[in-house]
Amino acid sequence: MTTSYDLAVVGAGIVGLAHALAAARKGLKVIVIDRDAQANGASIRNFGFVTVTGQERGDCWRRAMRSRDVWAEIAPKAGIRVEHRGLVVAARRPEAMTVLEAFIATEMGEGCRLATPAEALGIVPALKADGLVGALHSSHEIRVESRDAIPKLARHLAEAHGVTFLRDTVVRAVEPPAIETSSGTIRAEAAVVCPGDDFLTLFPERIAAYGVTKCKLHMMRLKPGRDLQLGAAVMSDLGLVRYLGYAALPEAAALKTRLVAEQGPHLDNGVHLIVVQSADGSLVVGDSHHYGTTPDPFAPEAVDDLILDEFRAVLDLPQAAVSERWTGIYASAADRLMFVDTPSAKVRIAMVTSGTGASTAFAIGEETIGDLFP
Template sequence: MVSKKSAVVVGAGIVGISLTRALHRAGFHVTVLEKSSRPQGASIRNFGMFWPIGQPSGEGLELAHRSRHIWRSLREKAGFWLQETGSLHLAYTDLEAAVMHEYIQCAASERSASYLSPDVVVNRIPSINRVGLRGALWSAEEMLMDPREAIQKLTRYFEEQKDVDFHWNTPVTDIHQNRVYAGKRFWQADVLFLCTGSDWNMLPTPNGKEFPLVNCKLQMMRTPPQPTSWQLPTPLAFGLSLVHYPTFQVAPSISALASELAHLYPNFVKWGVHVMAAQNAAGEVTIGDTHQYGDNLSPFDDMAINQEVFDYLLTRLNIASPKVLQTWHGIYAKPRDGSRYYFSELEPGVWILNGLGGAGMTLSLGLAEVVVGKL
């Protein structure tokens, strides 16, 4: 009898879970090593948005489409809340509206984007502030989940699968050839995948290899559950997101908009803010976020910028219970050269997959299938 191929995945965040799924489907016995008792990193500290509108045409959009089908399948198997919500980018200046119209013209052949009038927007979501509203960019492709629930249920689902073993509270201390060590214990496998998110710089890497990654810190907030009479059925983004996502660089007016926003909101530019809001199944509204890049990020959050983000949102969305229940920050890794992700073979059979940044929930499931297919 031919023995089953084996794999070790280090890290149980969304990238590690995605690789676990892809490897298992490819016939591997998979061992997952996670340093904490449950995933604690950026995979549970985000909006839970599946956000293909943030991906430019080409590989990113193709991976997002591939991931969408997998998310739908896992929703049924693992039993987590996943809503097909679409998305709205609201325009409150003429330049924001111009960028949206230009984007729609460029994207018409491969996306569902359309422009909605202010009346249509407010009819859909009465809590949106009608004063100054120019309209909105509607996209039907986005989905929403609560990452705290989704990641937890996904790990439980895969723990129940034959030929998948999870080892919690197991920080990796050394990697040598096809062995991974955690203290005196070790696991040997045909392939090893390192998916440790922002802890990439703590990995005991083969040959002391340095990774071309940088960490990004994001501050976020969440309100208490809103009254059942108040609903936000579609995640919201605004003009700042048009500048943030490379998707919108196809619009000729994007540079003028970036200059306008830098003049209007200099502190937001300094903190890398683009304001978004999404309501989960419990009725809580998640709000964010900032983007600070560096190798020595502060462990402390700045409440003043949180308040600025919250105040900006309240000028555009009338939240029934406008209180902040929780604040936190997440840290994710990104390639320093702006690449979509970092995938490299460190030595034969030892791979690192990291650096998806804020697109982990959007790209990881599809990307993992592509990566495993190349083994």
Template sequence: MNAKFDVVITGAGIVGLAHAWAAAERGLSVAVVERDARAVGASIRNFGFVTVTGQRAGETWHRARRSRDIWAQVAPLAQIPIAHRGLWVLARHELAVPVLEAFAATEMGAECEVVSPGEAAERAPWLNVRGAQAALWSPHELRVESREAIPRLAAWLAEARGVHFFWSESVLEAGPRGVRTARRRIEAGRVVLCPGSDLTGVAGPYLADRPLALTRLQMLRVRPLPALRLGSAVMSDLSLIRYAGYAALPEAAALRAHLEAEEPESLAAGIHLIAVQSADGTLVVGDSHHDDAAPWPFASETVDRWILRHLREAVAVEDVEVIERWTGVYPIGGGRDAVRVTPERGLDVVVVTSGTGASTAFALAEETFADG
């Protein structure tokens, strides 16, 4: 039952799969061990929104650009459709306009445009520009349907890159020379643990001194009534004080103060709007953030209603039918968007400690294997 590979990876979420891709690209033999029968964690619960604009300046923004390019290269090979491209950020409050303008003037805004509500409506008639002050267009983003994309990526890695998957096996012990599950010992020259939100399991000893916590998000899938076709993702004012690429700008302080007074409930629930569209016309809409060491399993209807109000404010929907609701969890903290710990040569732990794994995992994985 024992097996031997150059690299063994724990976790078949996007971080584990990206590491499997990066190792296979280097010609290494790779095994991925996943405790569930298929990935059901954050990587399939997210928006599938590969976001560049709005990511924290520096490392995270660079990783997002590189990961977006890798998604664009891998998606057609793995038969993963790109649902749509680009992003509109709608400024509803006048204090949001200086934030968009300041962002557009940075290196990160180089290919973005700030346009009037009228021009935004012409280019994206589905936007609700009533009362809006301006909009930012970013051409950088991609959207994939994560619940389909993640299994397709795993299947393609298995078929086209020879990655071996051990499904329904938990890694119980790990060291630089391999891992042990209840069924087998898997030997490897290199071990990478990508445990997602499992901060206390096999990677626990290596993360114990990091100030990490968890946050839980509420998400919905809705059918717009009547049907409408978005050409890209949409965000709005609350995103400008949540996403570090905007929120770190001095201009964001006045907007934050205003929104704290005007939208206290949304801020308390960590709500900001992202809406993306699927091939069947439904919209994936979110989200809220509830920080908790042990995420509360009960979703709040009130929070969902607030999220849907923000959707109506940004998108010209008359009504929506809620098709699905779900929650997801990801790790936060440590003062970084991602943590890589290398306790010994040959053993790495990689955890995305922000809601950016779909946007940055491929670049993170390349960095892990950059030394060979």
């Protein structure tokens, strides 16, 4: 290969594409290399739910705010449809409302308001009125259809920013200016490795030092059973003990105690509820969390039933029926949501080790590229 690049990005998931975008916007010549012929990792298996409210206080929340702005800016340019905006967290216990009241009093409450049950039903008419105590409405979130958005983002990078894509190609060694791949040696002055949940092909010792493991999630698509405009993404009480922006508040302890007593199997399987809607009216519903070095490939019905149980408790859609199921895996670490490692002056490893990559990758990309190319 005779062409020389300023930057090689390994991995064409959202983390790799975010780095490619940040570098291209600086006028750099970029190549993105991925072993798969088409996007197949966590980035097309998620909700496409760009979440701000609920992200961990501090850097994660700040990165989510910035990344949401980049998504909103790039979506129309790349032909990516924003399916809907905003989030309603439907509280069904007084303890959940107490968490939401505490949350709104923090700096993270910016752009959010508490809603009465009637107001919440005005935004999401499909909510189950019976048992609804109140809600939080956040205006920040946007929802894209990831399986459509990720390929469109890659195409936009190629067409509008001149980024080269090399697919069906595994990267075996990264030692700029030589990037060794199954398609030959590529010349690049610097490299960012964004390998998702592949901890072994490149820099395995460095990645292992972060204590990474994997998390398997169950996801479903439901036909709602009637014409319906969801109105906003929906979350429930279970999310308030999982999403760190709420769960780290002292007020979450009482809710956790009650949920342990009332929904132990949900918590044991890491089940909480996110519901978003697609252009055809169908709902993407999840999820669960099971951890392990090599998660098994099975998707037991009992886990899906727990997710559906919460769906039916929160939404008044008795006719809703499952039309598609899949699982996804993301990298996970017990003590951090992401890391950027520096194996050498011209190489970075950028990994999101939590379920926040769709929401934070653009900001991470800008920070890493700013550091590599000051």
